[in-house]
Amino acid sequence: MVAATLKRTLVSVLVLIGSGLWVAALLIMAHTVQQSAHFSDAHPFIVGVNVAGLLVLLILIAGRLTQLVRDWRRRVVGSRLEARMVTMSATVALVPLLLVFYFSVVFLNRGIDSWFHVEIRQGLEDALTLSRAALDLRMREHLDRTRLLARQLAQDPLDPVPRLDEMRQQSAAFELTLLGSSSSILATSSDRPAEIVPMRPSEEAYMQVRQGRDYVTLDPVAGGGYLVRTAVQVPQMHPGDEPRMLLAIYPIERRLGELADTVESSYQRYGEKARLREPLKTSFTLTLTLVLLLSLFAALYGAFWAARRLVRPIQDLVAGTRAVAKGDFDLRLPLTSHDEMGILVHSFNDMTKRLAKAREEAARSQQAVEAERANLAVILARLSTGVVSLQPDLTVRTANEAAGSILDADMAALIGQSLARSGSPNSLLGQFAFACSGHLEAGQTEWREQMVLQGESSRRILMCACTTLSGEDGGPRGFVIVFDDITMLLQAQRDAAWGEVARRLAHEIKNPLTPIQLSAERLRRKLLDTMEASQAQILDRATHTIVQQVESMKEMVNAFSEYARAPEMDVSRFDLNQLISEVAELYRGQIRTDWIRLRLDTTLPQIEADRGRMRQIVHNLLANASEALEGMEDPRIRIETRHLDHSGGAAVEIIVEDNGPGFRPDVIGQVFDPYVTTKPKGTGLGLAIVKKIVEEHGGTIDADNARSGGARIRLELPLIAVDRTGGSARERRGGPRRERT
Structure with missing residues (x-):
């Protein structure tokens, strides 16, 4: 600067x-x-x-x-x-x-x-000639006067001094001087008394006068003007007279001299300019x-x-x-003038000030919107309900975490993509996208529906609702799809219904079974010995069938009772790995000793649960697996335990996996329902009872097919058993309560 x-x-x-x-x-x-x-x-x-x-x-x-x-x-x-x-x-x-x-x-x-015009030059020359002629005329006049004075002096033999004064006054001369033969001054008269010695003639004047010629010349005077100098020989009146010379100086009129000088000077300047x-x-x-x-x-x-x-x-x-186009609203241009351009610069600076102010207000508004959006994102993230918003062209705009968890998909990767082309057709997301886009492409913007999604290893039942987001012009600005996973709710309702059915059936069926069995046994005792052999054989076969079927029905009723009742759990601390090893030993010798493989976590701490029910869980799982492996050349069952420590607290994971045919895709989501089974024999209550026991302990269970083939059951139990009322079993029994970690 x-x-x-x-x-x-x-x-x-x-x-x-x-x-x-x-x-x-x-x-x-x-x-x-x-x-x-x-x-x-x-x-x-x-x-x-x-x-x-x-x-x-x-x-x-x-x-x-x-x-x-x-x-x-x-x-x-x-x-x-x-x-x-x-x-x-x-x-x-x-x-x-x-x-x-x-x-x-x-x-x-x-x-x-x-x-340099010809007339001007001729005029100057004529003026110069005229001035010179006037001066020549004055010179001749003064020369003639000097001659007259010389003759008068020759005729007057008296003292010439007084005579010179008189002559000078009469002739108006400045000075008259009479010289002798040797240039001596005989007499002089001058009107300038201060000059004692008169001016002597020049050599030229002497030469001309001695040669008998008169001398006249024009001399300039310092300060301006001219003087006429004349010299003539005084005539000799008598032979032998001394030769004398009369010198005379006459003034030229000042006006005539000035005119002559002016003409001369003009002519000289003209000549210089001409050159x-x-x-x-x-x-x-x-x-x-x-x-x-x-x-x-x-x-x-x-x-x-x-x-x-x-x-x-x-x-x-x-x-x-x-700069403003790039977003720099703080720029101010220098005001260099106050004209129209200055007004334009001033307007530009005023515009940038207003834009900067508008940007600040927009930034504050954007911050407020972002804060509200962040709050909404937090709320959506904490919701257990899935929320997916779509653009008018069905492009995914936003999706919360619950949506990804329910649909078992990474919804963040789908943002900006079309919903209709999301996921494979067999996946939960693909089935969900197909159903939703079908409604929206058909023009159904407001709808509500219960969807059943069948996955490879699970089945989800969703309650979906769709609504339209209105734009400023009244048209649709997008769509919002809200859905809940009601699979567990429906399962709980079914479990409750089946429990009530099992209780009523156990009550209604168990009462007549004992009289029927007793009546059949009494008929056999009373009539078997009194009848003929052929008839006794028929009676024996019939009563035996009745007793056998009654026993089977009693077992079924007992299973119903076991599923329906929820007795108090006898909670204790025990080593789960040891219990699994004991139950597995009961099954090892059925086929060969190495067909059941255990991978038990040695760091697993003791679990707090009902030991008898835990034994029943392991027994039912091994029984189902061994029944599924009947007739296979190389049957294998793997039991694995792991210690888990996550945000929900310390827990234990139990995995039972076999290499059998696995679950059929059409029933994989219903394997824990009562009377759902793919085996030729069995009541279909085994996995239902296991699920009920796991839930009574506050755990979770799921079933799917392993990648290598075969069924896999995974259950997770807390290290501290929790009853369905939310308290620990120890607390329920009056013991000291231990907080979950």
């Missing part, structure tokens, strides 16, 4: 100095036009100043022109406008300058030629040419300067608009 200020100051000083020298040169040239005698002295200065100014202007113009060409090639904003303005200004300045130059040169040449005629014309033409070029270059440089001064605010405005 300081360097730029110094540069501008230096340029301003140089411009002022150059302008002063140029004006001085013009004034000197105007002065020398009137006094051409001094033109030759001032001409080098004038030419030097103009040439120096031309060089400086050429350098400045070359620099500006180079910069303009460079900006033109680079397509700098304002370069074309600057070029047009410079061209127009140069053209506007060139035409009048050329006209003025042409007519100035013509007028100057004609004016100089008019100075300088062509050099003057050449010098003046050269000077005018330099002045023309200097004026033209000054106008051109002024055009560059004015164009730059006018274009600079435009460039600043363009740069400012580009």
Whole structure:
């Protein structure tokens, strides 16, 4: 900033100095036009100043022109406008300058030629001749008077001194001097008493007088005017008289002398100008040419300067608009003038201020919106209900975590993608997307439906609802689909219903079974011995069948009772790995010793649960697996335990996996329902009872097929058993409560 200020100051000083020298040169040239005698002295200065100014202007113009060409090639904003303005200004300045130059040169040449017109020269010569003739006439008159005085002196033999005074007064002479033969002064008379010694004649005057000729001359006087000097020989009246010479000095009238001087001076000046005629014309033409070029270059440089001064605010405005387009609203342009351009700059600055203020308000509004959006995102993230919002073209806009958890998919990766093409057809997400997009593509924007999604290892039942988001113009701005996983709710309802059915069936069926069995046994005892062999055989077979079927029905009723009742759990702490090993030993010898493989976590702590029910869980799982593996050449069962420590607290995971045929896809979501089984024998209550026991302990259970084939049951139990009322079993029994970790 300081360097730029110094540069501008230096340029301003140089411009002022150059302008002063140029004006001085013009004034000197105007002065020398009137006094051409001094033109030759001032001409080098004038030419030097103009040439120096031309060089400086050429350098400045070359620099500006180079910069303009460079900006033109680079397509700098304002370069074309600057070029047009410079061209127009140069053209506007060139035409009048050329006209003025042409007519100035013509007028100057004609004016100089008019100075030397023939009539003027002849008039000056005639005036000079006239003045010289008048002076010659005065000289002849004074010479004749001197001759007369000489004759009078020759005729008067008296003392010449008094006579000279009288003659001087009569002839109006300045001085009369009478000289002898040896140039001695015989007598003198003068009107200037201070001059004691009279002026002696020149050698030329002596020579002419001795040769018998009269002498007359015209001498200028210091301070102006002329004196006529005459010398004549005094006639000798008698032979032997001494030769004498009379000298006389006469004044010329002052007016006549001044006129003669004026004519002479004018003629001399005219002669000097006549000799300088062509050099003057050449010098003046050269000077005018330099002045023309200097004026033209000054106008051109002024055009560059004015164009730059006018274009600079435009460039600043363009740069400012580009900065504003990029989001820089803090830019303020310098206000360099108060004209229309200054008003435009002021308007631009006012606009940026308002834009900056609007941006701040928009930022505050955006922050408020983002805060509300963050709060909404937190709320949606904590919801157990799945929420998916769609664009009008069915592109996924947002989805919460619950949606991904329910649909078993990464919903964040689907944002920005079409819902209709999301997921594979067999996946939960694919089935959900197909059903929803079918409604929306059919124009059904408001609907509610219960969906059943069948996955490879699970089945989900969803309650879905869709609504429309209205835009500002009243049209749809998108859609929101809200859905809940009601699989567990429906399962709980079914479990409750089956429990009530099992209780009623156990009550209604168990009561008549004992009388039926007792009646069949009594008939056998009473009638078997009294009947014939063939009839006794029929009775024995019939009663045996009745008793056997009654026993089977009793087992079924007991299973119903076991499923329906929820007795108090006998909770204790025990080693789960040891219990699993004990139950597995009961099954090892059925086929071979290594068909059941245990992978038990040695770091697993003791679990708090009902030991008997845990034994029943392991027994039922091993029984189902062994029944599924009947008839296989290489049956295998793997039991694995792991210690889990997650946000829900410490837990134990039990996995029972076999290499059998696995669950059919159509029943995999219903394997824990009562009377659902794919085995040729069995009641279908085994897994239902296992699920019920696990839930009574506060755990979870799920079933799927392993990747290598075969069924897999995974259950997770807390290390501290929790009853269905939310308290620990130890607390329920009155023991000290232990907080879950």
